[in-house]
Amino acid sequence: MIDLTEIQPRGGLDFVTREPLPPEKLDSLSRDILTLKKKLNAVILAHNYQVPEIQDVADFVGDSLGLSQQAAKTSADVIVFCGVHFMAETAKILNPNKIVILPDKDAGCSLEESCPAPKLKALQDTNPNFYTVTYINCSAEVKALSDVICTSGNAVKIVNAVPKDRDILFVPDENLGAWVMEQTGRKMTLWKGSCYVHVEFTHQTISRIRQQYPNAPLVAHPECTRAVRMLADEVCSTEKMVEYCKRSPAKEIIIGTEAGMIHRLQKECPDKLFIPAPTDNCRCNECRFMKMNTLEKLYDCMVNLGPRIELPEEIIQRARLPIERMLEISAQAIENAG
Numbered sequence: 001m002i003d004l005t006e007i008q009p010r011g012g013l014d015f016v017t018r019e020p021l022p023p024e025k026l027d028s029l030s031r032d033i034l035t036l037k038k039k040l041n042a043v044i045l046a047h048n049y050q051v052p053e054i055q056d057v058a059d060f061v062g063d064s065l066g067l068s069q070q071a072a073k074t075s076a077d078v079i080v081f082c083g084v085h086f087m088a089e090t091a092k093i094l095n096p097n098k099i100v101i102l103p104d105k106d107a108g109c110s111l112e113e114s115c116p117a118p119k120l121k122a123l124q125d126t127n128p129n130f131y132t133v134t135y136i137n138c139s140a141e142v143k144a145l146s147d148v149i150c151t152s153g154n155a156v157k158i159v160n161a162v163p164k165d166r167d168i169l170f171v172p173d174e175n176l177g178a179w180v181m182e183q184t185g186r187k188m189t190l191w192k193g194s195c196y197v198h199v200e201f202t203h204q205t206i207s208r209i210r211q212q213y214p215n216a217p218l219v220a221h222p223e224c225t226r227a228v229r230m231l232a233d234e235v236c237s238t239e240k241m242v243e244y245c246k247r248s249p250a251k252e253i254i255i256g257t258e259a260g261m262i263h264r265l266q267k268e269c270p271d272k273l274f275i276p277a278p279t280d281n282c283r284c285n286e287c288r289f290m291k292m293n294t295l296e297k298l299y300d301c302m303v304n305l306g307p308r309i310e311l312p313e314e315i316i317q318r319a320r321l322p323i324e325r326m327l328e329i330s331a332q333a334i335e336n337a338g
């Protein structure tokens with residue numbers, strides 16, 4: 001057992017009031033987190049939108065798909081999930097016997113909020129032939145009502161694998177859903193949810209930045225509206241953005257997603273300039289939920305082993321099947337391509 005008695009929580013500020021940490025404090029806090037990680041036999045998983053200092057202490061930084069694949073195969077005793085609540089829930093569903101903690105339990109998601117389980121159930125009851133494909137950005141209860149889960153990285157493959165005689169209900173992101181319809185040619189009923197960050201990019205804000213950087217291609221996330229996707233050179237998940245930017249001969253690239261992505265890209269491609277796509281309102285390209293996690297809160301959650309994800313056994317069992325179906329289809333797709 002680990003003795004944590006002399007270790008005290010340090011508190012933390014959320015991103016609105018956050019001052020950058022002085023370099024000495026940043027170094028010592030990062031070192032303490034790494035020491036604690038060894039003691040706990042923990043793994044730190046961080047989403048591409050996390051603040052740079054969290055990305056820099058993580059064992060794995062990636063998109064929702066990569067993070068769930070890492071969660072499915074980890075041998076650590078404790079999973080420290082630096083992302084939003086639904087992502088940590090997914091890790092718990094895949095690891096019911098492990099401790100799963102996150103720095104801020106209130107780190108939600110506008111897509112998750114848009115789709116309460118009882119409303120989804122009521123819609124499903126209107127058509128027994130519905131096959132529900134659910135974007136991973138949703139609660140565990142909604143996952144439990146789904147036939148299969150998808151992420152932005154595999155949504156096209158997942159929808160292509162749906163039996164042809166079923167009516168597809170795609171929830172909860174209507175923009176991702178519309179893009180998947182364009183890519184697959186499959187007709188789908190779309191839930192009317194959206195990411196409050198990605199819909200802030202508009203035709204005007206993107207056209208303005210493209211005039212400023214006429215040689216820079218635009219890479220956009222499929223949560224953006226069609227008006228923005230139409231202007232993009234590539235539409236893909238955050239992880240595929242890394243691949244695209246590495247391969248691209250361009251020296252300047254406009255990034256149409258949450259601004260945390262820039263840190264990851266700059267680390268992977270130090271010789272390129274990444275321009276965060278602007279919005280009309282200041283700082284609207286930062287997800288306030290993702291930015292609730294700070295390095296101090298990460299340290300505190302490891303000291304306290306909480307906030308901890310706890311879910312009813314019945315929900316875990318029902319939600320696990322559609323997630324495993326997604327992981328299987330993704331693995332098959334990789335095998336077939338290889």
Ligand code: 13P
Pocket residue numbers: 048062063064065137151152153195221223236237238239258
């Ligand atoms: P990715 O699946 O590309 O990581 O996107 C997750 C997300 O929350 C986008 O807003």
Ligand code: SF4
Pocket residue numbers: 084108109110111137195196197198223258287288289290
């Ligand atoms: Fe949810 Fe949008 Fe934040 Fe992603 S960026 S977690 S979709 S609110």
